[in-house]
Amino acid sequence: MRNRLPSGGSLIDRSTPVSFTFNGKEMKGHKGDTLASALLANGQTMVGRSFKYHRPRGVMASGAEEPNALVNLGEGARFEPNQRATTTEVFDGLTATSQNHWPSLEFDIGALNNKLPRFFPAGFYYKTFMKPRWAWKHLFEPVIRQSAGLGRAPEEQDVDRYEYFYVYVDVLVVGGGMAGLAAAREAASAGAKTLLLEQTEHLGGRLSVDDALIDGKPSGEWISQTTADLGAMENLTIRTRTMGSGVFDHGYAMGYERLTDHAPDTRGPRHRLWRIRAKRIITATGAIERPLAFAGNDIPGVMLASAARDYASLYGVGVGKRTVVVANNDDAYRTAITLKEAGLEVPAILDARPTADGPLPVQARNLGIRVETGTGIAKVKGYKSVVAVAICDQSGDGAILETIPCDAVAMSGGWSPVVHLWSHCGGKLNWDAENAMFAPDPNRPPTGADGQGFVITAGTESGDLATAPALQNAVDAGRQASREAGFTPVERDAPLVIANDEAPMLPVWSMPEQAPNKLRAKSWLDFQNDVKVSDVALAAQEGYVSVEHTKRYTTLGMATDQGKLSNINGLAVLADSLNAPIPQVGTTTFRPPYTPISLGSIAGEARGTLFKPTRKSPIDAWHDKNHAVWEPVADWRRPYTYRRDGETTQQAVTREINNTRTGVSVLDASTLGKILVKGPDAAKFLDLVYTNMMSTLKPGKCRYGLMCTENGFLFDDGVVARLSEDEFLCHTTSGGSDRVHGWMEEWLQTEWWDLKVYTANVTEQYAQIAIVGPDARKLLEKLGGMDVSSGALPFMSFVEGELAGIKARPFRISFSGELSYEIAVPAAQGQAFWDKVLQAGEEFGIMPYGTEALHVMRAEKGFIMIGDETDGTVIPQDLNLGWAVSKKKEDFIGKRAFERDFLQRADRKQLVGLLTENPQEVLPDGAHAVEDGKNRYGQANMIGHVTSTYFSPTLGHSIAMALIKGGSGRMGEVLEFPLAGGKVIKATVVDPVFYDKEGARQNV
């Protein structure tokens, strides 16, 4: 570990070594290291290549804002790309590889792009690949696909577990630095149930690095004391390694906890998504340092001044032996002082300001550090690492005054409050000209359900960068939040802070001020997306005035870091190019999540079989054991057919149909929707929701009914049975029961609330078993228990009693056209009844049949299926179901719509049957019929399409149904159905009832 300092490193445990690999190379670190600090300790300055130009890149930051050090982590089922080395805790056995290079990090073909930057200017995607047209498909796209993308997608299924936590608190505090700790203490000691989230493993934030004396205690001691105080409070919960990811409507917030990323072999979920409701949210998210835009500011070894300080102070790592500090503010002097005191060389501090005489600059000079004011960097020399800096007058055009050899550069362009969470839900910002930053406007907070602001900022995020006012601000925030959540803050003395004063900073957006394009074209704004000062200037020159458009045109602020380092610099350059003030240009929109969160955490436990649980009939297990070929039907699964050994699926379906038409078969129809409608006004209500008359139905009888929307469009159908004078059982489609039940409730509760009616969805209370075929009655007689003769139980009626000793309600209804009994039994008795039916039916050759046989048989009979013959634009009259639309009723849902002209037109698409010219040929589902001539778009004249199409084993030829323009008047016409590949199928229009038109078979 050649860059590990002999002492220092408050977060690392030097007694516990850790081994890991980077690009296959074995490296050592210490427990407590991040991957970034461990790589730097090992002298691995270059950690990846950039997205567009494949330039060598090194670690830029020490936290979540890192744009460059993105690595692939883990292997196989635990592989994950784009992980920030700066927020990855190192552990024994960690494997990381670098991204965006081929064939290797050291030698990369794509770096040729770097030699051709004039071919990749702002908006190059939009400009370069337009012509010739053929070249996109054959030349550009294949090449771009090769080199595009950040990282590599995982190939194996994720083996880790994820979960959600739902929590309701009075006060949520995001950020466990000085401000967060202080605010949480105020809120919790007032009695508020408080949750504190901290993104890293450690509390303290920047205070762990920077000296101050708070209430007489040095910063480290104050942090431990406050943490201990908080730990003793029962109404306060602290979660470290948990990112406050987003703030949403009405006090909703999201936390992203990384439980085992640092110890992958630990049992339990890997990530936990906290779904939080808080009465008040305190964001104490601090500030992020800005880079400076000078030529070569992306070369490995150039990093943020605060990061260089963090690596020395927290991890005992010297990022260079000779570090030049370049800044426009006093804070960066802390870095120079820290490095110098750690025994490293600081050849110079280059300060862009004309003077630097505050306590920190004085301290630096006293340590013997050379300070140059009014000075900047003209250019960093080096490619894969820093070799030297060429210095110049900040006010000039980059004429080199001197070259200083060095191996690292620590830069600071000032600080920007982390306003993301404040802004997610509409908090507004003010431009602070003195500090050249946007800060939250406390008078325009995001507002909640009661119209009051629910987010309060605390600490430096509020815009008070110095320690003393920031701490006071945090205390006030904690007190305000607890008060607004209904608690009384505890009286106590204001905190006393002693810290170095800082002189004002000087905004520097381009270094040097008059930098020519040659330098600007190497001055990076967005490191992750390779956007330079020259690109933003070019966008402005080409007419982009909106910051949102410029973002998309140049890609400034996109990708995984979302411009945490680049946004302010970028929009300042844009403002400068447009000659507009910065606040007028404004910021792009801050959107959650603050940092990327894993897809696994969003899914939580909702994956695999838990993603969408399957509804199962009471007889499901039997179907599964007996070779059911499953078909999803709405939320259910139903047997499509039962395939025997040696059979194809088609052969199985044919066997089931033939058996039903000639003997007896059994169908599990339990999924059918069943809604009980009861009350003195039940009949009146059903007259309103069905198109046909239900009030005239006699108890004990069944009637097929249709339901339409107010538009007149058919949306559900089924058989209604009148159980008694004031009670009806309405059958719906398998997928429609919840919808129909909701529909009835909506009308009862919101329009006809004077009707005395209750509804209940009893779908799952009954198993419904259909016994179908010419031998069905014989089978029921054998089961015994009630009179099932046509006299006692005629077609379209039902009785209640017992069959085979089980309470049963057989309905004489038929969806196959055969003699058929649909028998409802209590769900718990479903399997027992099914078994008895099969046992008794053995002598009749009984077999179960599935949904496909059901479909073919209903099509042979010309029965419609909701969703096949209907598509939300079809009215009953289109389907020859006008007989089921009452002419007598004054009102029902849909009646008014039928008065509309276009629903009465003769040329509407109407249901017809089709017989193909070649009886063996089956029309494809959805095939379109065309007529001579062209439509108004010059396309073939389409007159309708096939809605159901099968080969009918009963009839020995194909059958189809179709919705054809003016179809009812086209009987006997031959239509053409052109298919892909130029083939045309011809079919004759016929009546859609193909089999047993009189209904003699079902009515016996």
Added chain:
Amino acid sequence: MLTLKCPCCGVTAEETEFAPGGEAHLTRFGPGTDDQAFADYLFARKNPRGVHFERWRHAFGCGKWFHAARCTATLEVFGTYTAQTSTPPEELVAKIKAKRPDWEGFA
């Protein structure tokens, strides 16, 4: 994600527990009514930036429909009330008027 209070069962719950039902207080136009009035009843909806009366159902709770008065811009919820009414309660209208003096009122 909103929080709403169901006036029927009294529970304050997350938006995921509710289902939205569009604009409230529509007048149904049935058989025999004017074509334009019927078309408006079916399709013409207000889309205000500001105070809006809407229907919600406590779909994953008590199952009951109710009404909510809400600001579409700030998401402030002025109140929720029974579904069995064709106009919002007077005191709610007064409360909204006090908070939003520029509001044109319930029409």
